[in-house]
Amino acid sequence: MSVRNVAIVGCGIGRNHMLEGYNNHRDRFQVLAVCDLNEERLNKFADEFGIPRRTTSFDEVLGMADIDIIDVCTPPGVHYAMVTAALRVGKDVICEKPLVGNLAQVDEIIAAEREARGRVMPIFQYRWGDGYGKAQHLIRTGVAGKPYLATAETSWFRGPDYYAVPWRGKWDTELGGTLLTHAIHTHDLMTGLMGEVATVSAEIATRVNTIEVEDCAIANLRMQSGALVSLAVTVGSFEQITRLRLCFENVTMESTLSPYNPGLDPWKFTPRDDAAKARVEEALRDWQPIPSRFQGQMGAYADALDSNGPLPVTLADARRSLELLTAIYHSADSGTRVTMPISGDHPKYRSWRPTDQAA
Structure with a gap:
């Protein structure tokens, strides 16, 4: 078994990842860095868990050569940019739900993962x-x-x-x-x-x-x-x-x-x-018996990394989840019954916002 170095980005739900997940698998993960825009919350988090590096700069995290996994626990609106940036620099990525904001972005990340050294595990604890x-x-x-x-x-x-x-x-x-x-x-x-x-x-x-x-x-x-x-x-x-x-x-x-x-x-x-x-x-x-929530998912993740086998939650799983969401939003917006699957020519493929809330 290998011990992998982790950077947690976002100290909100990231605290649950640390408390339930990484703390229960200290022989498999080492959290070396934490990143958050709120310095008070950042310092409190790092002090509580004894994390040696703290930064408000995501770019700084991307440049840490010894970090194997970037765990994205930020508000949803920045997930896409962070996940794609982490893949570009060769990191494995964990990302909280929702992965991204539309099916086009999911498909772009799926394509990026095929060309990247790292893989993406969405969270469904x-x-x-x-x-x-x-x-x-x-x-x-x-x-x-x-x-x-x-x-x-x-x-x-x-x-x-x-x-x-x-x-x-x-x-x-x-x-x-x-x-x-x-x-x-x-x-x-x-x-x-x-x-x-x-x-x-x-x-x-x-x-x-x-x-x-x-x-x-x-x-x-x-x-x-x-x-x-x-x-x-x-x-x-x-x-x-x-x-x-x-x-x-x-x-x-x-x-x-x-x-x-x-x-x-x-x-x-x-x-x-x-x-x-x-x-x-x-x-x-x-x-x-199996461990629950983040303890269970992080343990299964470590097993998959060690064996180079399928991840316990995949980008296909995230797409399936967001495809259902897209169908619900489209049905509610259009007043029609929606037939699956949803492909690139669907009117909500690039945005599931209701028509009256379109950007």
């Missing part, structure tokens, strides 16, 4: 948890059977204080609303269990806060399998929950209500009969 892992296992092994229907609910609360941060709530800097910033995780889990999306019909609204972007949304999906899925999203729920409920031929699955860790146990698995119950129990009999 909610995929790591025993409940979600068991659900995936039951589906992949065929125990669950035919998918029928699923519901995915992201009901969180974000008020004026949250949107007082200057970059939030604006198309130019946040790149979207609650669909992009909050529900993106829930929807990634849902597609991970229910498969590829075929068609999308959606509505969005701004009802909770005085902001540019949406803070409520609903969508109806038909999956390629023929299964139906409904999505509901709001930041106007005083009781915060994330919930996935999936109905398959042989078992019904339901997540916990934990808003920020729905992948954790205990998920509820309800078999259709005694025979299905026996198959579920047998499939899960020797289940080995």
Whole structure:
């Protein structure tokens, strides 16, 4: 196993990367540098974790020859520029969600990665948890059977204080609303269990806060399998929950209500009969616990780097996530049902902004 040198850019969500991820894998990662425009926050972060280098200059980070990985944890509006710059100087890159602000930029990064020495791993830390892992296992092994229907609910609360941060709530800097910033995780889990999306019909609204972007949304999906899925999203729920409920031929699955860790146990698995119950129990009999969230994703990332194997989350995964988002925005804007996939000739390929918010 190799120890790789990391620079964290952005001390907000970057603190979770450090606390849950790198701190739990000190034999595999060494955080040598941290970068943030806010010097007070930068110094507090570096002091807390004993990070030897601190800078407000991303260009300085790019020039650090001994840095192997640049971990981009900045506001979304600068992800594209930072990821592409890091690839150009030969670094491996980790990038928080959302990766970028439109499908054209995703495709440009995919093309850049093909020519680069480094690779890009988008962050989807909610995929790591025993409940979600068991659900995936039951589906992949065929125990669950035919998918029928699923519901995915992201009901969180974000008020004026949250949107007082200057970059939030604006198309130019946040790149979207609650669909992009909050529900993106829930929807990634849902597609991970229910498969590829075929068609999308959606509505969005701004009802909770005085902001540019949406803070409520609903969508109806038909999956390629023929299964139906409904999505509901709001930041106007005083009781915060994330919930996935999936109905398959042989078992019904339901997540916990934990808003920020729905992948954790205990998920509820309800078999259709005694025979299905026996198959579920047998499939899960020797289940080995997996680390959750950033600890799980960073561990899997280190394994992939050591083996030069596929990354645990890929640019294709990020594209799939943003393709669904693009379809939701286009359906809501046009009042039509959108058919997947979305290619370069689609009207929202280069911008998913609603028509009345076009730059």
